[in-house]
Amino acid sequence: MAPQLTLQAPLELPPTEVSPYLTQLWSQGLQGATGAATFTLVVWEPAWLEQHLIRTGRCDGPITGLVNEERLEAARLAVSECGLPFSTAPMAPDLAWALGQLGGEHQAQDLRGQFVSGAISAHMPRRLITLAATLADNHPLETMVAAYCPLPEEGGTGGACGDVVVLKGGMGALHQGLALISPLVGNDLPCWVWWNGSLDEAPEMLSALAPIPRRLMVDSSLGTPRRCLDLLVERIGAGQAVNDLNWLRLRSWRESLAMVFDPPGRRDALNHVVQLDIDVEGNHPVKGLLLAAWIADRLGWHLENSFVIPTGEASGDGFGAEFQRTDGESVRFRLMPVPVGVPKAHPGALVGLRLICAPAERPPLCVILCSESGGCMRLESGGMASMELAEEVVPLPNESEEMEVARLLGGGHDTTNPLLAAAVPLAAKLLAH
Amino acid sequence: MNAILTNPLRVGLRQERVISPQCIVIFGASGDLTHRKLIPALFELFRQRRLPSEFAVLGCARRPWSDEEFRSRMATALGEEVRNHQSAWEQFASCLFYEPVDLEQPEHVVRLGQRLEVIDRLKATRGNRTFYLSVSPAFYGSGCRSLAAAGLLADPSRSRVVIEKPFGRDYGSAQQLNKVVGTCAQESQIFRIDHYLGKETVQNILVLRFANAIFEPIWNRNYIANVQITAAETVGVEERAGYYESSGALRDMVQNHLTQMLALTTMEAPGRFDPEAIRNEKAKVLQAARLADEQEPWNCCVRGQYSSGGSQARPMSGYRQEPGVNTNSTTETYVAMKLFINNWRWQGVPFYLRTGKRLPKRMSEVVLTFREAPVHLFDAAGGSPTANQLILRIQPDEGAGFLFEVKAPGSGMRSRPVDMHFSYDESFGEPSDEGYVRLLADAMLGDPTLFTRSDEVEAAWRLYTPLLELIDDSPWQLPIHPYESGTWGPGASDNLLANDGLMWRRP
Ligand SMILES: NC(=O)c1ccc[n+]([C@@H]2O[C@H](COP(=O)([O-])OP(=O)(O)OC[C@H]3O[C@@H](n4cnc5c(N)ncnc54)[C@H](OP(=O)(O)O)[C@@H]3O)[C@@H](O)[C@H]2O)c1
Numbered sequence: 051m052a053p054q055l056t057l058q059a060p061l062e063l064p065p066t067e068v069s070p071y072l073t074q075l076w077s078q079g080l081q082g083a084t085g086a087a088t089f090t091l092v093v094w095e096p097a098w099l100e101q102h103l104i105r106t107g108r109c110d111g112p113i114t115g116l117v118n119e120e121r122l123e124a125a126r127l128a129v130s131e132c133g134l135p136f137s138t139a140p141m142a143p144d145l146a147w148a149l150g151q152l153g154g155e156h157q158a159q160d161l162r163g164q165f166v167s168g169a170i171s172a173h174m175p176r177r178l179i180t181l182a183a184t185l186a187d188n189h190p191l192e193t194m195v196a197a198y199c200p201l202p203e204e205g206g207t208g209g210a211c212g213d214v215v216v217l218k219g220g221m222g223a224l225h226q227g228l229a230l231i232s233p234l235v236g237n238d239l240p241c242w243v244w245w246n247g248s249l250d251e252a253p254e255m256l257s258a259l260a261p262i263p264r265r266l267m268v269d270s271s272l273g274t275p276r277r278c279l280d281l282l283v284e285r286i287g288a289g290q291a292v293n294d295l296n297w298l299r300l301r302s303w304r305e306s307l308a309m310v311f312d313p314p315g316r317r318d319a320l321n322h323v324v325q326l327d328i329d330v331e332g333n334h335p336v337k338g339l340l341l342a343a344w345i346a347d348r349l350g351w352h353l354e355n356s357f358v359i360p361t362g363e364a365s366g367d368g369f370g371a372e373f374q375r376t377d378g379e380s381v382r383f384r385l386m387p388v389p390v391g392v393p394k395a396h397p398g399a400l401v402g403l404r405l406i407c408a409p410a411e412r413p414p415l416c417v418i419l420c421s422e423s424g425g426c427m428r429l430e431s432g433g434m435a436s437m438e439l440a441e442e443v444v445p446l447p448n449e450s451e452e453m454e455v456a457r458l459l460g461g462g463h464d465t466t467n468p469l470l471a472a473a474v475p476l477a478a479k480l481l482a483h
Numbered sequence: 484m485n486a487i488l489t490n491p492l493r494v495g496l497r498q499e500r501v502i503s504p505q506c507i508v509i510f511g512a513s514g515d516l517t518h519r520k521l522i523p524a525l526f527e528l529f530r531q532r533r534l535p536s537e538f539a540v541l542g543c544a545r546r547p548w549s550d551e552e553f554r555s556r557m558a559t560a561l562g563e564e565v566r567n568h569q570s571a572w573e574q575f576a577s578c579l580f581y582e583p584v585d586l587e588q589p590e591h592v593v594r595l596g597q598r599l600e601v602i603d604r605l606k607a608t609r610g611n612r613t614f615y616l617s618v619s620p621a622f623y624g625s626g627c628r629s630l631a632a633a634g635l636l637a638d639p640s641r642s643r644v645v646i647e648k649p650f651g652r653d654y655g656s657a658q659q660l661n662k663v664v665g666t667c668a669q670e671s672q673i674f675r676i677d678h679y680l681g682k683e684t685v686q687n688i689l690v691l692r693f694a695n696a697i698f699e700p701i702w703n704r705n706y707i708a709n710v711q712i713t714a715a716e717t718v719g720v721e722e723r724a725g726y727y728e729s730s731g732a733l734r735d736m737v738q739n740h741l742t743q744m745l746a747l748t749t750m751e752a753p754g755r756f757d758p759e760a761i762r763n764e765k766a767k768v769l770q771a772a773r774l775a776d777e778q779e780p781w782n783c784c785v786r787g788q789y790s791s792g793g794s795q796a797r798p799m800s801g802y803r804q805e806p807g808v809n810t811n812s813t814t815e816t817y818v819a820m821k822l823f824i825n826n827w828r829w830q831g832v833p834f835y836l837r838t839g840k841r842l843p844k845r846m847s848e849v850v851l852t853f854r855e856a857p858v859h860l861f862d863a864a865g866g867s868p869t870a871n872q873l874i875l876r877i878q879p880d881e882g883a884g885f886l887f888e889v890k891a892p893g894s895g896m897r898s899r900p901v902d903m904h905f906s907y908d909e910s911f912g913e914p915s916d917e918g919y920v921r922l923l924a925d926a927m928l929g930d931p932t933l934f935t936r937s938d939e940v941e942a943a944w945r946l947y948t949p950l951l952e953l954i955d956d957s958p959w960q961l962p963i964h965p966y967e968s969g970t971w972g973p974g975a976s977d978n979l980l981a982n983d984g985l986m987w988r989r990p
Contacts (some may be wrong), residue, residue: 088504088609173503174609240537240607300495308492314912317490348491461501462607464536469495 058193060164060216068193069233072213074136075197086174086212089459090241092231092259095162096183096251099125099141102149104158105185111158114165115182115246117141117451122395135364137332137389139397143248143272150185160184163216164196167452171198173459175212176239179231181259182218191223192216193230197305214326221252228258235264240462242267243254244455249273249281265291265457265464271396275336279478286474292466293458294395296337297473299447303341303400303419306444310417316440319415320349323375327383327404327429333366333480334398338385341400342371345474346383350376355483365389371480383480390424394446413438422446462474493913495532502528502927504537505611506602508595510586510626511618512542512553516647518560521617522579524919526561529575530568533924537607543584543595544618553581578606585620592629599635610638613927615645623650624663629713631667645674645926648739649730650935653951654944661937670937674926679740680933681918684881688747688849689761691875691883699752701853703828708870711835711850711988712744715842719789719799719968720816722808732786732818733947733954736838742943743935744877745834748849749824758932762939768824769942775821775833780949781960785976787817789841799841799968814964816840819976820950821983835980837987841968847877850988864891864899872988881891881915882906894910951967 068214095115103109108124132148139145163180170178183356194216215234217227235241243260250273260266266285270278278296285292311317326345330338346353350371359368366387373381388401401424403415416437420426422445494893507525509517528534542553554576558565562661565572582598584591600679603610612635616626623646627636636642646664651657664673681683692698701707714736727735746765749772753760775783793799817839824834853871863869872886888898907915925933935943944951953961964973971987980986 086609087603087607089607179588238604240609304492305496308490311490311492311910312913313910317912320491345492348494457501460503460535461533462504462535462537463532467495467532 060196060214062192062194065191065193065217065227065230068195068215068230069107072215072234076202080469085178087172087239088176088212088472089239089462090177090179090235091170091175091459092179092241092243092264093181094243094245094247094252094255094259095163095180096247098143098146098183098185098247099149100311101185102152103128103145105156106149106152106154107156111156111160113158113160113162115162115180115303116165116167117395126392135332135389137365137387137393139271139332139334139395139396139399140332141272142332142397143250144153160218162218163194163214166198166214167450167456169450169453169456170459173456175459177213177215177234179215179234180217181218181224181227181255183201183224184218184220187220187222189218189220191219191227193227194218202353207235221255221366225255228255231259241465242459245269246451247272249278260290262288262290263464264466265293265462267293267295267458269373269396269451270294270296270336270340271334271398275334275339275398275481278336279339279474279481282474283478286466286471290466291464292470294340294470295451295454296398297340297459297467297470298454299396300337300341300344300400302444302447303403304344306419306442307345307403307417310419310440310442316415319409321375321377322379322406322407322409323349323405324379325404325406326381326383327402328383329388329403329426329428330385330399331388331390331393331399331401333364333387335369335385336477337396337398338400339369339477339480340401340470340473342383342385343473343480346373346381346476347469347472351381353476353479354380356480357386358482359386361387363387363389369480369482371482385480386428388428392423394423400444402429404429415440418442419444447455489913491647500924500928500930501561502534502924503611504535504607505613505927506539506541506599506606506608506611507554507613507615507923507927508541508543508599509615509617510543510584510622511616512581513544513546513548514617516617517542520917520919521615521923521930522557523564524917524923526564526572526575527593527916527920528924529578530571537609539578539580539602539606539608541595541599541602542579542581543586545583545585547583548581550580561715564820572601577969584625587633589629592633592635594620596633596635603817610640611641613645615647615926617647620647620649620652622928624660626665627667629937632639636668636672639669639672642668643672643674643926643929644668645676645923647676648678649734650675650739650940652730652734652942654941654948657940657944661941671931673934673937674931675935675937675940676917676922677739677743677933677935678922679743679877680935681920681922682877683915683921684875684877685744685747686933687883688744688875692748693802695751698817702851704830704832706840706853707832708733708852708854709833709835709983709985710748710852712741712748712848713850713987713990714741714744714838714847715844715990716838716840717842717845717969719841720802720805720808722807724805727816728808728812728814731814731954732816732838732840733950737818737820737836738943738947739935741836741838742946743771744847744849745772746939747835748851748875749829749834751828758930761878761932762936766936766938766942768826769939769946771826772822772824772834772946774946774949775823777949780953783979784818784820784950784961785884785964785973785979786815786954786961787839787964787966787973787976788812789839789968790965792841792970801965801968802840813952813958815963817842817964817966817972817976819972819979821979822946833983835985835987837972837976839966842971843969844990846879846990848988848990849875849877851875861888861890863888863900864897868898869900874988880906881908 162182354372356371368386750764790801819837874884
């Protein structure tokens with residue numbers, strides 16, 4: 051679905067007038083339309099990468115906050131220019147930071163918050179509040195509002211509409227603007243907060259934007275692994291409904307692995323796993339650890355110990371652990387970073403998985419899952435001649451961030467997915483210091 | 484061996500399509516279907532986390548229950564299910580509401596609209612609504628009218644109506660009902676239920692045919708000699724005599740379930756997997772279907788009625804002795820018939836349909852028998868070689884089988900048939916959802932693929948019109964053959980095939 055621009059040109063108002071203006075707008079019945087009784091979506095949209103790509107002349111404007119192929123391509127090219135390892139994912143916050151060190155003063159129109167992805171607008175958000183941080187730290191607070199009605203082809207009937215509020219400015223200005231948010235969110239409708247940036251930055255901003263019971267959407271591939279997992283643990287522990295896009299992107303891996311064990315004749319092998327290996331792209335183990343934690347949780351393994359495996363390479367360290375199965379036998383777990391030529395968009399994408407099962411009176415079973423885009427030579431090598439081999443290729447997810455977000459908005463849940471809630475604390479323990 | 488019963492990695496992975504926030508309104512909330520099927524299916528969806536938290540069920544019927552009374556009655560009806568999942572039930576029950584509504588009183592429906600607005604605010608259900616008519620068919624038309632008059636169907640993107648079976652009782656009444664329903668809502672808002680389409684194995688007919696390149700080239704008159712479709716029940720009429728007496732096997736089973744299996748088996752490949760593309764093809768093939776002898780339908784149809792049977796230890800009473808049944812009843816509990824489909828693909832291939840109660844086995848299947856090999860080179864162990872058969876087992880032991888000849892071991896070149904066997908249980912091992920779970924989810928998702936469109940329903944009724952007219956006008960021409968309970972129906976039905984040199988497959 052193509053992004054959709056708000057129908058009305060946004061109106062710039064002094065911050066103090068935003069709330070009264072919107073109240074008045076809706077109470078006077080906007081051309082007979084009623085406000086959709088849906089939800090409020092608050093988006094933290096710093097778009098640092100996009101802003102720097104444009105500022106340094108690597109991309110054309112306007113700034114939209116949406117990631118597309120052209121932006122990713124420009125980012126990939128920038129990786130080597132910035133002297134970063136080839137395995138650096140284009141979305142990695144390191145890249146935006148490194149670009150930030152380069153000169154350039156290209157300007158572009160900033161349309162963040164005014165582009166609404168079709169997938170999201172199809173759910174008719176009642177209010178969409180975007181916080182658009184600018185590169186210039188001293189940029190004063192600007193506030194804009196616009197009413198919009200979904201187009202008929204997107205399921206809109208013109209009857210139920212929403213509005214869009216954009217808060218733009220430097221960090222200081224946005225902090226000052228935080229006071230506006232609560233009255234705009236209100237208490238009547240569910241509120242979702244999409245932290246569309248690195249989890250390392252602006253922790254006070256995150257706390258202020260996303261108190262319980264607002265439902266939080268984050269991406270645990272963006273930010274230092276420790277911070278990402280700790281934040282998930284803390285928020286889920288506190289009872290917040292947390293959604294992690296990085297976890298959602300694991301879906302096809304979970305599906306492929308489950309498929310291997312669908313035939314009941316294979317099920318017993320799951321009781322006899324002796325080894326689990328996961329290879330990930332570059333220096334970000336969170337996704338791989340979440341996958342391992344999910345498997346361990348589903349199979350009832352108990353974590354005995356976890357440790358770092360130094361590699362001495364730029365692509366980062368590995369992680370190891372020993373688990374104990376329900377029957378007391380042990381399982382060896384290893385997660386290794388592997389260098390890749392063309393990394394996927396997000397840090398820590400999965401390259402391959404190997405699960406070795408050794409049932410008592412049968413030949414061992416070796417399951418190998420391989421990402422569609424890469425080889426998993428490391429996992430395929432060595433010592434498997436006597437084993438039954440089950441090899442599957444895992445399809446790449448072909449959905450944009452906005453579609454994942456839209457899916458969450460569409461199927462509103464006010465609790466954390468129990469599988470994620472179970473996997474997160476375990477993944478945090480696997481991330482040894 | 485320490486067997487794992489379910490696949491622990493499957494949990495939470497099942498269906499990815501998400502149901503939008505909404506309120507499902509069940510008319511007939513105090514009735515049998517609601518507590519036997521609908522609430523259990525919704526509770527199952529809830530436990531599978533497929534329902535959003537902005538969700539509500541509003542039960543409606545005439546009796547003046549309160550929300551609390553509705554909840555506790557449903558809890559009682561679900562019994563074990565609730566006791567096994569007490570805390571989930573408590574959460575689910577907090578989404579259950581009740582509003583006394585007489586569908587024939589327009590002001591009640593207006594009041595219902597107001598209650599729905601309150602629920603929208605309480606549960607943030609976004610004005611999205613699925614209305615489920617689980618009331619007597621007499622109210623389908625008037626119910627839709629009241630809903631439309633109260634403005635509750637005005638927004639096609641946010642309101643849907645699910646209509647239970649039976650949709651009409653003949654071609655004329657189905658047409659009439661379609662007309663009424665059509666003035667109240669757009670076709671895209673109407674979901675006519677046929678719970679056979681909720682069965683995994685019925686859906687699998689489509690996948691088997693159109694996801695595999697090897698079947699399509701031989702799926703036609705050049706290779707297929709005949710097709711048998713059977714839906715056999717072991718039970719008798721049970722407590723449904725009141726309904727069954729005015730319906731009979733033809734209306735109760737053939738017009739809907741068997742016809743749906745026929746349509747899926749015979750339709751052309753749709754251009755894409757899209758609800759309208761699929762339903763276009765189904766409607767087209769049903770429009771091409773004809774009774775084998777429309778002028779003298781008694782030549783191609785056999786009706787039966789079960790008489791007493793069973794053993795001394797477990798005697799079974801005859802249909803006419805069942806409580807609530809007229810002692811001279813001429814309602815058929817068994818029907819078998821022969822059809823043709825007049826199109827390029829199927830011209831001349833006979834289709835035999837049969838269904839009955841009190842048959843020896845509960846099972847549904849579609850059997851495609853292929854033409855014999857043109858030249859018999861080998862001696863067959865059974866005299867002549869058995870024709871290849873593809874058997875699609877709908878229930879029980881869901882799966883498929885393929886019967887073909889192989890060399891019998893030993894010297895010489897004798898052939899004998901073997902069965903290649905696929906079983907859902909062996910390959911997937913997960914119990915599939917009850918049909919209503921799938922269908923309710925699809926209706927709430929607004930996906931009409933597994934629901935019957937107006938032209939399909941009409942084509943299905945039109946197909947059987949000569950028989951229905953005969954039964955109504957001169958039933959003696961289509962006599963009722965008694966058959967002993969626990970047998971495979973009347974002998975006359977065997978003759979129907981014997982005349983073509985064939986036999987029913989004995990499963
Ligand atoms: N039961 C099954 O297994 C089954 C299978 C397939 C299809 N169906 C179809 O599903 C539908 C419902 O079947 P059922 O067995 O549940 O029937 P049922 O037990 O007779 O229930 C009928 C319901 O309709 C309500 N009702 C009657 N008149 C009403 C009115 N004027 N306004 C509002 N509600 C009214 C009744 O409650 P009050 O008396 O309180 O109003 C009751 O809740 C029927 O169309 C049937 O053909 C049922």
